[in-house]
Amino acid sequence: xxxxxxxxxxxxxxxxxxxxxxxxxxxxxxxxxxxxxxxxxxxxxxxxxxxxxxxxxxxxxxxxxxxxxxxxxxxxxxxxxxxxxxxxxxxxxxxxxxxxxxxxxxxxxxxxxxxxxxxxxxxxxxxxxxxxxxxxxxxxxxxxxxxxxxxxxxxxxxxxxxxxxxxxxxxxxxxxxxxxxxxxxxxxxxxxxxxxxxxxxxxxxxxxxxxxxxxxxxxxxxxxxxxxxxxxxxxxxxxxxxxxxxxxxxxxxxxxxxxxxxxxxxxxxxxxxxxxxxxxxxxxxxxx
Numbered sequence: 027x028x029x030x031x032x033x034x035x036x037x038x039x040x041x042x043x044x045x046x047x048x049x050x051x052x053x054x055x056x057x058x059x060x061x062x063x064x065x066x067x068x069x070x071x072x073x074x075x076x077x078x079x080x081x082x083x084x085x086x087x088x089x090x091x092x093x094x095x096x097x098x099x100x101x102x103x104x105x106x107x108x109x110x111x112x113x114x115x116x117x118x119x120x121x122x123x124x125x126x127x128x129x130x131x132x133x134x135x136x137x138x139x140x141x142x143x144x145x146x147x148x149x150x151x152x153x154x155x156x157x158x159x160x161x162x163x164x165x166x167x168x169x170x171x172x173x174x175x176x177x178x179x180x181x182x183x184x185x186x187x188x189x190x191x192x193x194x195x196x197x198x199x200x201x202x203x204x205x206x207x208x209x210x211x212x213x214x215x216x217x218x219x220x221x222x223x224x225x226x227x228x229x230x231x232x233x234x235x236x237x238x239x240x241x242x243x244x245x246x247x248x249x250x251x252x253x254x255x256x257x258x259x260x261x262x263x264x265x266x267x268x269x270x271x272x273x274x275x276x277x278x279x280x281x282x283x284x285x286x287x288x289x290x291x292x293x294x295x296x297x298x299x300x301x302x303x304x305x306x307x308x309x310x311x312x313x314x
Contacts, residue, residue, distance in 0.1 A: 029095070029105035036095040049100045056093035062086045118271040123304070128196050129219075129266050130209060137209045139192050139201065144298045147183060147289055148313055158182045158294070160204070168204040179240060180290030186297060186306075187232045190282030193299045193306040195274055197267040199224040219266055227261055234258075235279055244283040250276045281306055 042048045063086045070079040098105045130138045146161045152172060160168040171182045185204070192198035199220050202208050209215040218224065238254050255272045262268050285308055289295040292311035299306050 029109050032091070033095040033099060033105040036092050037099050039092075040096055040099070042096075049097070052093045052096040052100060056090065056097065059086060059089045059093055063090065119273050119276075121271070121273060123274055123277075124271065126269065128301075130196075130207075133209050133215075134211055137207055137211060139196065139198070139207060139301050140205070140299075141302045142298070142300050143205075144296055144309060145185075145189065146296050146314065147186075147294050149294045156182065156293075160185060162205070180286070181236060183286055183290045184232055184236065186286045186289060187235070187279075187282040188228065189297060189299045190278045190285065190306045191228065193301055194278040194281060194304045195267055195270050196301060196304075197270065198228060200228050224265060227265065231258055231261055234261075239283060243287055244280055245287065247280060247283075250279050 040052075042051045063083070066079060066082045066086055069082075070076075095105055098108055128138070143162055145167070148159045148161065150157045150159045150170060152170060155172055156178070157170050157172045159166065159170050168185060171185070173179055173181045175181060185200070188198045188200040188204075192201040202220050203225060208220040234257065235250075235254060238251070244250070252272075255275055258275055259268070259272070262270075285297055285306055288308045288311050289297065294313040295311040296309040296314070297306065298309045
């Protein structure tokens with residue numbers, strides 16, 4: 027039986043009056059039935075009786091479904107569409123990463139993010155305090171960064187976040203800028219996807235997420251707050267990375283912070299990025 031078929035049959039048994047009360051009653055009923063589901067489980071914890079619990083749970087979940095279908099009808103929603111939208115949502119959050127072509131897959135190899143690269147992050151002393159120097163294959167890359175903060179918080183190592191985005195999302199205008207990989211063969215991509223505005227968006231995401239995570243730095247976290255990911259989705263609207271799911275962003279953020287914590291706590295180290303395997307890891311902690 028399809029959800030929409032069940033919804034139509036449930037509507038024929040709806041005895042609620044018209045008006046706002048017609049919407050309120052099934053919502054109150056849903057809350058009550060959710061409590062009944064918990065009562066069944068409470069009795070199971072107390073008494074056991076698997077078969078009896080299964081029968082009771084089937085009945086109570088059926089009542090929950092009736093109220094869900096009725097609420098959908100009251101608000102002019104199709105339950106098939108509600109279910110489909112929900113599956114799409116949970117897949118974006120917790121499903122496997124989609125199998126998509128790399129954003130730079132159709133570009134010349136010299137404009138593609140490297141399949142594998144390692145970046146040495148070495149502490150240095152600068153006029154403004156402690157900084158970090160980035161080298162790849164013994165060549166200086168990027169800028170020499172400090173925390174740019176009143177209190178030392180390790181943000182000078184934040185390029186790790188950009189490398190994590192490159193690894194897991196296949197997207198990072200900042201990483202492209204660091205390595206000179208802007209897609210100049212197609213001027214629109216060079217300007218829009220790899221240009222200054224996209225770089226500012228990515229830097230803004232990095233700073234925003236860091237501020238949300240400070241001071242715990244997502245230590246032992248298994249998920250990122252939904253409000254944070256929703257804000258990121260708004261920030262990247264109109265860019266190619268908007269295709270990436272909330273689950274991919276969550277992985278990129280958590281993996282980035284895992285590597286960041288190790289490198290920042292050791293004041294330097296060697297980071298390895300694999301864009302093919304969508305992975306970032308610590309090769310060595312501490313200065314060379």
